[in-house]
Amino acid sequence: MKFDGLLFFPVTPFTSADEVDVGLLKEHITSRLPYNPGGVFAACGTGEFHALGADELHTVVSSAVEAASGAAPVIAGAGGPLGHARAAARSAEAAGADALLVLPPYLVNAPLEGTIAYVEAIAAASSLPVIVYHRANARFTAPAMERLAANPKVIGFKDGVGDVGTAQEIVSAVRNTGRDDFQFFNGLLTAELTQGAYRGIGMPLYSSAAFAMAPAIATAYYDAYIASDERRRQALLDSFYIPLVRLRDQTPGFGVSLVKAGLRLSGLPVGPVRPPLTDPTEEQLAQLKNILAGGEELVSGK
Template identity: 75%
Template structure:
């Protein structure tokens, strides 16, 4: 599976009645192709997977697949309680997704054998290949990932923990397994801030939540990253991504909330985030607007 371009994680628009707005979602996804997306991941973290029902997952993935129309891979989320994860897996397959991102199980902390079994259960529930998301209570050892890499349906590893030593061990262990087709992603929040370091670990791909609200800025960063323009990349980190991360860190969950709020500042009525996430305050919106303006000033012709 090839990902050539920025990896786009769309928001899930909702109406004032807190129901998914599929027309707005299609508009959101359709607006991004000119900006160089390399893959689309609906119903994942930025898309508030935690708050979606199975029917909403099916509808969101189906609408995304319809708009993408095979142009790039569609990787849907599946996780939480095992029953929900399996149902989301089947729904994503029925809706036409190309692969799955296996999100952490709900609440409990199981032993490594249990985490392996969780991933294997999701992988066995459909014909879709899966990417393992190493995050929160789903923290995998190098030995566990080497074991999972022996399963051809497990095609990738996404790091959302930030332990670079462990990430390096996992990259090396999977390499020892003989897999040459295995994909490695940086899945930390606002991953652009850390991607320079992750590239050195052998993790060349990254998620871009910012692409959903500021595709011009995110694409400029990706261009600088892939061409080796470190001066340009540093400028974008200093003027846009650094301030965005500082604002993000003020409130838990703002890795998602700020993206939806940024779209609202641009006039897109995609609704509020669902609980337990919260929307930014008026002062935070003012700061977000300033950050977006600063970023766009850097990429304007």
């Protein structure tokens, strides 16, 4: 499996009765397909994996597979307690997903040997290939990733830590194994802000939560990035991404909350975030509206 293009992390819409809104989820995904995302990562971080039950996970992933309809691969989240993660892997396979993103284990801190075994156990739970997510209490070293890369089912590495030196060591170690099918991508919050640096260490792909709420802006950034149009890329950083990051950093969890709020501002009633996340205040919504307007103005050329 090779990814080509922006990696799309859709939100999970909820109804007023706090149930997954299947129709709205499909609309959300299909409305982004004309922008040619390189992958649809359903029920992952932006999709509030942490707040979904097992039945809901299956609903979200199967709905994403139906909506994507082969236009882009669908990657499902699997993580948390090992039993839940294994069940999520099997459910994703039954739903027709193409791969898994292995999210960190629940609560406990473990030695590296145990974290490697956690990834291997999830990989063994289904026939799907897996992408390792390096973040929180699931942190890997270059030797650990070299070992995991010996398993052909482990096809990728997503960095959510931000230690560029360690990331460079991991890229080099995996490449030295001879794996030419292994893919690396930047998974930091609002990854566009750091992608210039990540391209330099051999991570050309990145996840884009902004794409979920503002696909035209995110695609304009991606086009400038691919074309090495640094003037255009910097203008988008200055007018949209840097102000967005400043707003995001006001409140923990806003990497998800602001995306859902942006979708609501655009007219897509995706509902609130589930606890323990919180939604923006009216003042923060006004700031977000202005940030989105600035980005859209730049993209439209007005």
